[in-house]
Amino acid sequence: MSLSLQGIGVSKGIAIGNVYIIHHEPVEINEYCVQSPHLPDEIERFENAISLAREQLLHIRKRVPKNSTIDIAAFIDAHLLMLEDSLLSQIPIDLIYEHQCNAEWALKMQCDSIVQSFEQIADPYLSARQNDVKHVVTRIQRILAGYQDSSLESASLSNAIIIADDLSPADTVLMQHHGILAFATESGGITSHTAILARSLGIPAIVGLQRVRSYIQADDTVIVDGSEGFILAEPDERSLCYYQRRQSQEKRYRSALSKIKASPTITRDGTSISLQANIEFPEDIKAVKRVGGKEIGLYRTEFLFMNRTQPPDEEEHLEAYRRVIQEAAPVTIRTLDLGADKQIVDNRQHHYSFITNPALSLRGIRLCLKEQNLFKAQLRAILRASALGEVRMMIPMVSDQSEIIQVYKIVEHLKNDLRQQSIKFDPSMPIGVMVEVPALAICSDLIAPHVDFLSIGTNDLIQYTLAADRNDQSVNYLYNPLHPAILRLIKMSIDGATQAGKPISMCGEMANDKRYVRLLLGLGLRTFSVNPESYLEVKKIINNTDMSHLPSLAVRMLDMTSQAERAELLEAINYES
Known part of the structure; x- marks a missing residue:
């Protein structure tokens, strides 16, 4: 039986394929006391996590396809700059000393403070930048917790449709590297960097599909309609034929559009x-x-x-x-x-x-x-x-x-x-x-x-x-x-x-x-x-x-x-x- 779920379309296009679900293990963050003699070791642990996060992002940046526009690499550069900013690189260290707490808790306190500031911004584009802070902080927290790098690194994802709670710009870059057809996430917004990147890469994308991972299973056949913002799981033969025709029409339409690039607007x-x-x-x-x-x-x-x-x-x-x-x-x-x-x-x-x-x-x-x-x-x-x-x-x-x-x-x-x-x-x-x-x-x-x-x-x-x-x-x-x-x-x-x-x-x-x-x-x-x-x-x-x-x-x-x-x-x- 087919199942249709409505979200927010953030990148146009139609994709048909099988689901690959990314389960980002939640990082459980607890506070504990660090005695004064051990504070330098805790600081070193935090600084090592920052360094490893930087290495991971640089590795991903090198894998940006050569035929991609430079603006894709710029999003990764933005995350690299956050790692250099004292808001994330120095203030958590100050908090470790001040509260004699573990690095994870100090980073959480600082992240909460930064996110609170972004939530007060009226402009939706700028308010959405809090997602980038969260992505960078999550990467550091996962390193501190000893988790492996992104689920996209080792998977065979050619022609897959990704479903996840959220995706970072780094994940989106890796998606193109692996030939992913589309993605759908439970969170995210139309002005997030991930949504902007999806449009730049030409990947159909939907966000705001609340609890989608509760309804759709791995390897399910789904249709993603990024224009209308919905996903159709286990489509019947009639629906499948309809969207296959839509795909062909969309391809011809985009090809026709490219032919008017040099023509005047009149x-x-x-x-x-x-x-x-x-x-x-x-x-x-x-x-x-x-x-x-x-x-x-x-x-x-x-x-x-x-x-x-x-x-x-x-x-x-x-x-x-x-x-x-x-x-x-x-x-x-x-x-x-x-x-x-x-x-x-x-x-x-x-x-x-x-x-x-x-x-x-x-x-x-x-x-x-x-x-x-x-x-x-x-x-x-x-x-x-x-x-x-x-x-x-x-x-x-x-x-x-x-x-x-x-x-x-x-x-x-x-x-x-x-x-x-x-x-x-x-x-x-x-x-x-x-x-x-x-x-x-x-x-x-x-x-x-x-x-x-x-x-x-x-x-x-x-x-x-x-x-x-x-x-x-x-x-x-x-x-x-x-x-x-x-x-x-x-x-x-x-x-x-x-x-x-x-x-x-x-x-x-x-x-x-x-x-x-x-x-x-x-x-x-x-x-x-x-x-x-x-x-x-x-x-x-x-x-x-x-x-x-x-x-x-x-x-x-x-x-x-x-x-x-x-x-x-x-x-x-x-x-x-």
């Missing part, structure tokens, strides 16, 4: 559309080039601030920007947008304290204007980077014109400093804002004349407008891009920018969703900035679109209160004649 009736790409890391530019992308509409810079105790300096910023500017133009660099993660570190207690409601607190430009030393190092680097190529700077979380004025004053002051030091920069570098706070969308006609460009960030715009966190399972059903309030704010923002003669793009997840591309075109959007994995699919939709009937249909959507009517109209908008 509708059937001749409307030229600008298609740009979003990136998280400098290495992501490789993925952009693979799909024929040349422009970066959103370069997130938060990675520079993660997994470290001190903020990056100006030279670190500049080097990260330089690597992208050499490969693309223009490059829109978004200034720091940590999600209310202003950390107050007590070095004696090794814990973090936070503001109660992080989503409505210090984040984006608010944090940067409060911590101007942090901000100025990044601004100077962006200005210097503008001398290397076509660079634009984008300010997140703006809600009022006064914030823009403050930014301009700081930028002008830094320009004068650079002139006095004879350091080159582009004096006319464009400065724009993200439209993600409803207040800015409503006042877009007032703000647009004072900036060079705007970009709509739908993730936060929807969250703040509907008071619904899409990552909170109790209210994420309210997270609806088709809500008339959202569509009106998008239309208002586009119209405000157009009236002021300023370009406006969309870099949020809504622009990546093929269901909404034509609706957004009808609302007047002419610049899309999407993730590399969605780039060609969005281009294909645009190239197959006739714009003539879209504006009237899209405007009708603004006045519809019925969800069923909106769904019906969206189907009509997406109908290909």
Whole structure:
């Protein structure tokens, strides 16, 4: 009898194969006292575990397939850097001395403290980084407990479908090395490094399949549908034939997409559309080039601030920007947008304290204007980077014109400093804002004349407008891009920018969703900035679109209160004649 389980699809595609279950033995951590004479031995045991963890990761890094993009190795490098960071390499040693406890317990205390800090971050991408800390700490704890390395090392896994509680980026790299078809995990999120890597590697993947190992056994035949986010165990002959056809269709579809890489992005009736790409890391530019992308509409810079105790300096910023500017133009660099993660570190207690409601607190430009030393190092680097190529700077979380004025004053002051030091920069570098706070969308006609460009960030715009966190399972059903309030704010923002003669793009997840591309075109959007994995699919939709009937249909959507009517109209908008 077939069994279907629903999770969250994080990497598209269909895979059919037999199950290999990974049972990561849980590490039981107990506290015990270490007498003073034995503390040096305990410290040595901990340091040896760090060293062995480093050797294991370096071994895995060497096994990254040569035809893979460099961004895969970068995820392993991120874990290696964590092992060097004093948060994991030194503070547990301090705790061993302070509490006269065993290394496992000291590491657990420090890990709990770090994870607590990440859980307070409103931004889902940054909040998901706690999984990377857990993966690194688990590796160290397993070494301290005397467990063997990853279950993937010695197994014969060609054409297998992996089911596990969770997988680290290192496991994901080994999966490609072994020719694994797909994976499904009980935990994990859409923004985890493992999910990002699965998309980069082209492995269908599902997360959030709670208790999947209780229902599916080793060697069961399963179908993984990464697009729809479900797994079908022991399919009948009819289901198997259906998904085999789907696999063939998907293969032909991807092959057809690759043929339009070099073609312009233009509708059937001749409307030229600008298609740009979003990136998280400098290495992501490789993925952009693979799909024929040349422009970066959103370069997130938060990675520079993660997994470290001190903020990056100006030279670190500049080097990260330089690597992208050499490969693309223009490059829109978004200034720091940590999600209310202003950390107050007590070095004696090794814990973090936070503001109660992080989503409505210090984040984006608010944090940067409060911590101007942090901000100025990044601004100077962006200005210097503008001398290397076509660079634009984008300010997140703006809600009022006064914030823009403050930014301009700081930028002008830094320009004068650079002139006095004879350091080159582009004096006319464009400065724009993200439209993600409803207040800015409503006042877009007032703000647009004072900036060079705007970009709509739908993730936060929807969250703040509907008071619904899409990552909170109790209210994420309210997270609806088709809500008339959202569509009106998008239309208002586009119209405000157009009236002021300023370009406006969309870099949020809504622009990546093929269901909404034509609706957004009808609302007047002419610049899309999407993730590399969605780039060609969005281009294909645009190239197959006739714009003539879209504006009237899209405007009708603004006045519809019925969800069923909106769904019906969206189907009509997406109908290909």
